[in-house]
Amino acid sequence: MQHESAIREPLILGHRTYHDITEDIARPIEGRANKYWYLVFTIAVCAFTWGIGCLFYTIGTGIGAWGANKTVGWAWDITNFVWWIGIGHAGTLISAVLLLFRQKWRMAINRSAEAMTIFAVMCAAIFVTMHTGRPWLDYWLFPHANQFGSLWVNFNSPLLWDVFAVSTYFSISLVFWYTGLIPDFATIRDRAVKPMSKYIYKILSFGWSGRAKDWTRFEEVSLVLAGLSTPLVFSVHSIVSMDFATSIVPGWHTTIFPPYFVAGAIFSGFAMVETLLLIVRKVLNLEHYITVKHMEYMNIVIILTGSMVGVAYLSELFISWYSGVEYEAYAFLNRATGPYWWSYAGMMTCNVISPQLYWFKKIRTSLTATFILSIVVNIGMWFERFVIIVTSLHRDYIPSSWTMYHPTWIEIGIFTGTIGMFFTFFLLFARVFPVIALNELKTILKISGESYKKEAAAHAHH
Amino acid sequence: MDTSGMNLTYTLSAKTKKILQVLIAVGLILTIWGILKHSQTDIQKQRIWSNIWVNIMFFFGISLLATFFYAVQYAAEAAWAVAYKRIMESVMKFLPIGAILVFVYCLLGVLGVHHTWKWLDSAAVTADKVLQNKSAFLNPGMFLGMTAVFLIAYVAYQRWTCKVSIDIDNGGDGTQMWKTNRTRAAGFLVFFGFTSVVGSWFWFMSIDAHWFSTLFGWYVFAGQWIGAIITFNLIGLHLKSKGQGEFLNDSHQHDMGKWMFAVSFLWTYLWFSQFMLIWYANLPEEVSYYQARWDDYRCMLWTMFFVNFALPMIMLMSRDAKRNRTFIFIVGCIIFFSHWVDTYLLVMPGTLGAEGHIGLMEIGMFLASTGGFAWFTLSQLAKAPLLVKNHPYLQETLHFHI
Numbered sequence: 001m002q003h004e005s006a007i008r009e010p011l012i013l014g015h016r017t018y019h020d021i022t023e024d025i026a027r028p029i030e031g032r033a034n035k036y037w038y039l040v041f042t043i044a045v046c047a048f049t050w051g052i053g054c055l056f057y058t059i060g061t062g063i064g065a066w067g068a069n070k071t072v073g074w075a076w077d078i079t080n081f082v083w084w085i086g087i088g089h090a091g092t093l094i095s096a097v098l099l100l101f102r103q104k105w106r107m108a109i110n111r112s113a114e115a116m117t118i119f120a121v122m123c124a125a126i127f128v129t130m131h132t133g134r135p136w137l138d139y140w141l142f143p144h145a146n147q148f149g150s151l152w153v154n155f156n157s158p159l160l161w162d163v164f165a166v167s168t169y170f171s172i173s174l175v176f177w178y179t180g181l182i183p184d185f186a187t188i189r190d191r192a193v194k195p196m197s198k199y200i201y202k203i204l205s206f207g208w209s210g211r212a213k214d215w216t217r218f219e220e221v222s223l224v225l226a227g228l229s230t231p232l233v234f235s236v237h238s239i240v241s242m243d244f245a246t247s248i249v250p251g252w253h254t255t256i257f258p259p260y261f262v263a264g265a266i267f268s269g270f271a272m273v274e275t276l277l278l279i280v281r282k283v284l285n286l287e288h289y290i291t292v293k294h295m296e297y298m299n300i301v302i303i304l305t306g307s308m309v310g311v312a313y314l315s316e317l318f319i320s321w322y323s324g325v326e327y328e329a330y331a332f333l334n335r336a337t338g339p340y341w342w343s344y345a346g347m348m349t350c351n352v353i354s355p356q357l358y359w360f361k362k363i364r365t366s367l368t369a370t371f372i373l374s375i376v377v378n379i380g381m382w383f384e385r386f387v388i389i390v391t392s393l394h395r396d397y398i399p400s401s402w403t404m405y406h407p408t409w410i411e412i413g414i415f416t417g418t419i420g421m422f423f424t425f426f427l428l429f430a431r432v433f434p435v436i437a438l439n440e441l442k443t444i445l446k447i448s449g450e451s452y453k454k455e456a457a458a459h460a461h462h
Numbered sequence: 463m464d465t466s467g468m469n470l471t472y473t474l475s476a477k478t479k480k481i482l483q484v485l486i487a488v489g490l491i492l493t494i495w496g497i498l499k500h501s502q503t504d505i506q507k508q509r510i511w512s513n514i515w516v517n518i519m520f521f522f523g524i525s526l527l528a529t530f531f532y533a534v535q536y537a538a539e540a541a542w543a544v545a546y547k548r549i550m551e552s553v554m555k556f557l558p559i560g561a562i563l564v565f566v567y568c569l570l571g572v573l574g575v576h577h578t579w580k581w582l583d584s585a586a587v588t589a590d591k592v593l594q595n596k597s598a599f600l601n602p603g604m605f606l607g608m609t610a611v612f613l614i615a616y617v618a619y620q621r622w623t624c625k626v627s628i629d630i631d632n633g634g635d636g637t638q639m640w641k642t643n644r645t646r647a648a649g650f651l652v653f654f655g656f657t658s659v660v661g662s663w664f665w666f667m668s669i670d671a672h673w674f675s676t677l678f679g680w681y682v683f684a685g686q687w688i689g690a691i692i693t694f695n696l697i698g699l700h701l702k703s704k705g706q707g708e709f710l711n712d713s714h715q716h717d718m719g720k721w722m723f724a725v726s727f728l729w730t731y732l733w734f735s736q737f738m739l740i741w742y743a744n745l746p747e748e749v750s751y752y753q754a755r756w757d758d759y760r761c762m763l764w765t766m767f768f769v770n771f772a773l774p775m776i777m778l779m780s781r782d783a784k785r786n787r788t789f790i791f792i793v794g795c796i797i798f799f800s801h802w803v804d805t806y807l808l809v810m811p812g813t814l815g816a817e818g819h820i821g822l823m824e825i826g827m828f829l830a831s832t833g834g835f836a837w838f839t840l841s842q843l844a845k846a847p848l849l850v851k852n853h854p855y856l857q858e859t860l861h862f863h864i
Contacts, residue, residue, distance in 0.1 A: 256676035
């Protein structure tokens with residue numbers, strides 16, 4: 001028999017029954033979308049289309065259409081790749097790590113966070129496949145049988161590890177997400193009235209019957225997948241960091257990169273989850289389930305990971321002096337005072353200082369403040385990658401090759417396009433998939449539901 | 463759950479005392495034997511000092527990370543660990559003693575009694591351009607000043623929270639104090655988060671004064687953390703072996719086992735990240751650190767790494783293993799020693815060069831300090847009831863079931 005302390009705040013507000021939960025979460029799927037949904041969807045699709053156009057332009061012209069040059073060989077492409085991959089991390093953390101930690105508050109947010117992960121990795125994939133220059137030859141990224149040709153991939157290269165890491169990550173996340181959806185698809189299937197939608201949800205739900213045996217297997221598989229995904233939370237961004245850290249570029253080669261990238265990824269991912277959920281709870285009327293308390297918990301994760309990133313920034317800065325390596329020291333001096341000083345300043349302000357505002361309970365429980373700060377954090381994390389990549393590269397070992405980097409409208413278009421794609425997919429997801437793990441949520445209703453908690457408290461007093 | 467039938471008073475039994483006395487006595491005999499066996503050259507004298515530092519830092523680290531883990535339970539609103547609260551407190555109570563030992567050792571270094579830190583020797587600094595460049599940070603004033611400030615703050619939090627814990631037992635407002643504790647725990651965690659990194663630079667990294675690594679602080683932190691987790695586990699198992707600690711059920715044991723598993727992985731991850739990046743780039747100023755360990759301590763380096771990594775991975779993967787007390791005991795003891803070796807490798811190559819090896823003195827000093835630490839911790843455990851009262855999560859932890 002589980003027991004929940006009276007001082008824990010409820011996670012489902014008001015009085016809800018099991019049936020109410022089904023109704024509330026199935027409503028957006030069964031009903032029609034309101035005009036705001038169509039408005040946002042149209043904007044997203046326009047941005048997406050524009051991005052596709054820029055992609056085709058790049059493919060037709062070559063990556064000379066971008067601002068990258070001989071000195072700054074990686075710029076917006078890899079900045080955006082790392083940014084999107086990082087955003088994906090929160091989904092995995094929420095679904096896997098918080099499951100292992102038995103955090104009940106994850107149940108209201110894990111579904112959309114996992115969806116966000118999948119879409120974010122898809123956006124990241126665009127940059128990493130495009131930046132090779134000739135994407136039609138990208139199959140060479142995978143090791144083939146030797147008969148296929150004499151050229152094999154370089155297993156010593158972290159860029160190759162990245163191919164494995166990201167593709168594993170994507171597949172496991174997809175399986176995890178889909179497994180979780182099966183019982184909820186079955187609920188939608190059982191309620192469907194139109195034959196077409198009944199048929200589709202029937203296929204999607206894999207013949208889920210809701211027997212005890214089904215649930216046992218479901219829980220076992222979730223645990224196994226959580227166990228597999230937890231190392232992935234670490235490995236993916238560690239390997240992304242090794243793309244930089246294994247080199248000898250000043251500012252890149254530093255041992256703290258793997259854990260600091262992981263912390264930064266979770267940091268930006270949670271911020272993006274907040275941005276999305278604050279919109280979702282309003283548009284789909286899910287205020288009972290995605291509560292201020294959920295936002296507060298996520299804000300606390302943001303303080304934690306933001307401060308870890310802060311410790312890492314300061315460690316790097318200090319060690320660049322302490323090491324006595326003048327190239328290293330100059331790289332940091334150049335970051336802070338060189339021509340790209342504004343990106344370093346933006347990174348420090350958005351990532352280290354702004355999350356500290358959450359120490360005030362008033363701010364971390366204010367939804368408006370959370371919405372604004374979640375966007376600030378994502379801007380900051382974009383700057384971080386820009387600082388690491390462009391600022392470190394643009395002044396390399398030979399001053400005669402020092403140069404500046406400026407993005408072209410094509411690159412800006414592709415980046416805008418991925419944001420459009422992300423929202424297009426997310427909005428479609430919100431209309432056809434249950435955005436909250438409704439069957440799992442029901443398991444905590446009687447323990448963490450507001451009215452049930454009050455009832456239990458009243459009992460305890462007698 | 464009703465706790466009235468439980469015996470919540472722990473006493474250090476005659477048998478336990480005897481075991482610990484034998485451990486300490488054997489340790490001391492081996493230490494003295496080990497010291498007398500060698501002629502007292504400068505390097506032999508430093509070997510004694512370096513060993514003292516290894517043991518001080520190993521057990522100080524355990525009590526410091528016990529305090530950290532305890533604070534994390536408040537900040538994370540975790541209920542399961544409330545059953546372990548008194549066990550954690552008994553380990554934390556070593557912190558003031560550990561802090562004094564750390565400070566005295568550092569002070570003796572500044573006074574030139576031992577030569578653990580080369581940069582404290584002004585003649586060595588004059589001859590070394592790299593050390594001169596670092597002298598704004600690596601100087602006696604900064605060293606003792608920061609050490610003192612960090613230690614005083616750590617001890618202040620530890621003493622406050624342990625005192626409050628007893629006050630609540632004696633009729634304090636548990637819920638209100640839980641809230642205060644939560645705020646202060648968060649404050650401590652922030653302070654700890656920034657300062658433990660700087661502390662590790664002074665106390666360990668600057669032993670190899672030319673070398674640097676940005677990850678170093680977190681790697682030291684993870685190693686000390688696993689030491690603290692194993693200590694909690696072992697004390698819990700000791701209580702069970704005495705037929706006490708009925709409130710620690712299989713689920714609590716399972717969770718502690720998970721922490722052993724998880725923190726071992728964290729440590730491995732950080733060790734590997736640091737090693738791999740330095741090995742891969744192969745820059746002379748960085749790789750010298752591992753070169754020294756590779757040349758003279760290779761067997762120890764790899765044994766320590768694989769024991770600390772593979773043993774928990776293979777042995778503690780399954781759910782049944784984490785609930786099996788004998789299993790946890792054996793694996794825990796091995797990893798515990800292996801992390802002592804990790805601490806040893808942080809200190810020895812930098813202070814003794816190729817001259818360090820594990821002999822009678824090392825084993826003896828480890829046994830004696832472990833015995834002394836266990837004696838102290840268990841007698842602290844005997845000073846308070848084994849289970850807290852008036853804690854808002856008490857019922858939740860007693861009904862804990864996974």
